[in-house]
Amino acid sequence: MITMKDIVREGHPSLTKVAQQVDIPITEEEKQLLKDMLTFLRNSQDEEIAKKYKLRAGVGLAAPQLGVEKQMFTVYYVDENEKVHEYALVNPKIVSHSVEKTFLPTGEGCLSVDREIEGYVPRYSRITVKAFDMDNNPVKLRLKGYLAIVFQHEIDHLNGIMFYDHINKENPFHIPDNAKPLD
Numbered sequence: 001m002i003t004m005k006d007i008v009r010e011g012h013p014s015l016t017k018v019a020q021q022v023d024i025p026i027t028e029e030e031k032q033l034l035k036d037m038l039t040f041l042r043n044s045q046d047e048e049i050a051k052k053y054k055l056r057a058g059v060g061l062a063a064p065q066l067g068v069e070k071q072m073f074t075v076y077y078v079d080e081n082e083k084v085h086e087y088a089l090v091n092p093k094i095v096s097h098s099v100e101k102t103f104l105p106t107g108e109g110c111l112s113v114d115r116e117i118e119g120y121v122p123r124y125s126r127i128t129v130k131a132f133d134m135d136n137n138p139v140k141l142r143l144k145g146y147l148a149i150v151f152q153h154e155i156d157h158l159n160g161i162m163f164y165d166h167i168n169k170e171n172p173f174h175i176p177d178n179a180k181p182l183d
C-alpha cells in the first residue's frame, strides 16, 4: 500500500525531470502501479484510513512523485453532485486548450511540497487531453473547471514542473488579463 513515505519531496530529482514515455501496451507492473496510485488517492480521502496511516488528502498523484520517472498519473475525486471522477492515464498530451485561464482562489498545494506557498496558479480554463488508459485504449478528454486544473497540475509533474513555477514572482496574487477565478 502506498503511504506518505513513498512520496518524494521537493529536492528529489524526479520532480524536476521530464518523465519517460511509457511503451504501449503497458506492462502488468505498470498497470499494478496505476491501481496502487488510485488506491492511495481513495485512501487519502477516507477519514479513517487517512488518520490511521497519516495520509495527506490528494485528488491527484503522478508517478514521478513516487520516484518513478514515467508518464503516468491518476486522479480521483467525487464532485458536488457525488459524481466520481477516476482516471489512470499514460502518456497524456494536452492537444488543445482555451486562451482563457482560471485559477483556484485558495491557491494550490502538492503532496510533494511540505510547506504552504501562497499565490495564484494560472491554468487553462479548458483543455483537450489525449492519453492511453490502463487497458491501453486511446482516450480523448475535454475537461474544464476543477478537473482541468487537477489534470494540468498532474501533467506538469510529468514534465518536471511544480505548481509554484507558475506563480508570479513580483506579485503572487497578480491576475492575468484573460484569467478568472474558478467559481
Ligand SMILES: O=C(O)C[C@@H](Cc1ccccc1)[C@H](O)SCc1ccccc1
Pocket (backbone or CB within 6 Å): 057, 058, 059, 060, 061, 062, 107, 108, 109, 110, 111, 112, 149, 150, 153, 154, 157
Ligand atoms: O501533489 C499532487 O499532485 C496532488 C495535489 C493535486 C492538486 C493540487 C492543487 C490543485 C489541484 C490538484 C493534491 O491533491 S493537493 C491536496 C488537495 C487535496 C484535496 C483537494 C485539493 C487539494
Ligand code: NI
Pocket (backbone or CB within 6 Å): 109, 110, 111, 112, 153, 157
Ligand atoms: Ni503535486
